[in-house]
Amino acid sequence: MSSPSATLTVWAAAWVSGRSAPDDLLDALRVWATRQSVAAGDPVTGGHTGLPWASEELADEVAGTGIMVLLKLIREAMGGPDAQLRLVLPIPGDVRGLPVGTEFGAAAIEAEEGLLAGTPGSLGTGIVPVWTDDDALLWQVYSTPIPLAPVPDMPLGEAEFSMREAVRDAADALQQLQTTRVGSGGVGPRELIEAELAGHTRHRYPDSMPLRARRILDTADQVAAILTVAEREPDSAPASSTALAAQEALLRPLWTAIRDARLAAVHAR
The missing domain is CATH 1.20.1440 (de novo design (two linked rop proteins))
Incomplete structure (x- = not known):
């Protein structure tokens, strides 16, 4: 697998659709790093979710909650009939699929990866993995608009x-x-x-x-x-x-x- 975001996207999609177990998803994520945690990417999201805010000091310490909370957040975001899980792989000059002018968008560009969960045209969840050490991964969570018309993938x-x-x-x-x-x-x-x-x-x-x-x-x-x-x-x-x-x-x-x-x-x- 090419990136933590790709792993989370494919396994979360399988889990949400009932084709894999939660433990399968968590085991797939743990292959990337033995130490993982989850935190809000900004104070507003922290207030909405109850997650600690991934301030610079927090990220350095790889603090936050355990990765089980990712399942809860994704399940909540995928509650609507038209909800989608979308991988994003932005680079400077090509930011297809990102919500414009958002904290999530800026973080995803810096990491060159991330994923969106939710119903297009509404507020959903964005997740960006950040390496804080060689074997320490912090998943930063954002409340973010989901783009109304995602760019279609090639066949x-x-x-x-x-x-x-x-x-x-x-x-x-x-x-x-x-x-x-x-x-x-x-x-x-x-x-x-x-x-x-x-x-x-x-x-x-x-x-x-x-x-x-x-x-x-x-x-x-x-x-x-x-x-x-x-x-x-x-x-x-x-x-x-x-x-x-x-x-x-x-x-x-x-x-x-x-x-x-x-x-x-x-x-x-």
Whole structure:
């Protein structure tokens, strides 16, 4: 699984629909971090929910309540017949699916992830995971408007085709970048990619998740691992601003394709 928000979205959707147990959801979240807690992201939400406010001091201490409260908050938000669970993966310049000008939106942009639970056009719940340590995760909760018309996801068939092409394009990009850089210190790209992928294999998908959606997520993780290796090899960093801009132009469309495919797969029912 690519992110804590994606894990929470797919498992909460399975739980709310009666296709998995609460313990399955909590076990899936605990794979991300042994220490997790929940707090309000702002004082107004704290007043509405009774959660402690995740002030800077609180976040540093990884305080708040236990993650069981996430189930209660999501169940309450999903009480209406038209309620939805939506993953958001915003980045600067592409904030699709976010409620404009909100505390939740700002936090989700900073974290580059989050999820919304509730009925479009009404007040719902936004949740953003924040890493406060290498193995400590604080789930910040916001009372936030749910956008009335969420951006439609691409069809699964298109997402699967996009990821098949992206595997080839990412491998080509890695090879192209390697030919213009210094070597990687004796460690081959295959080993580096496998190391990047190792963490994703610890995460399970709900049994009720469509098989095609699982394949898309697995392929997206593979492409992301290739791109991460292309970007992070310490001995092969771009040597100039021109080279950095060229790398960005080469890799950015592939990162966008990954995000689009992940959103389509996570929201598949």
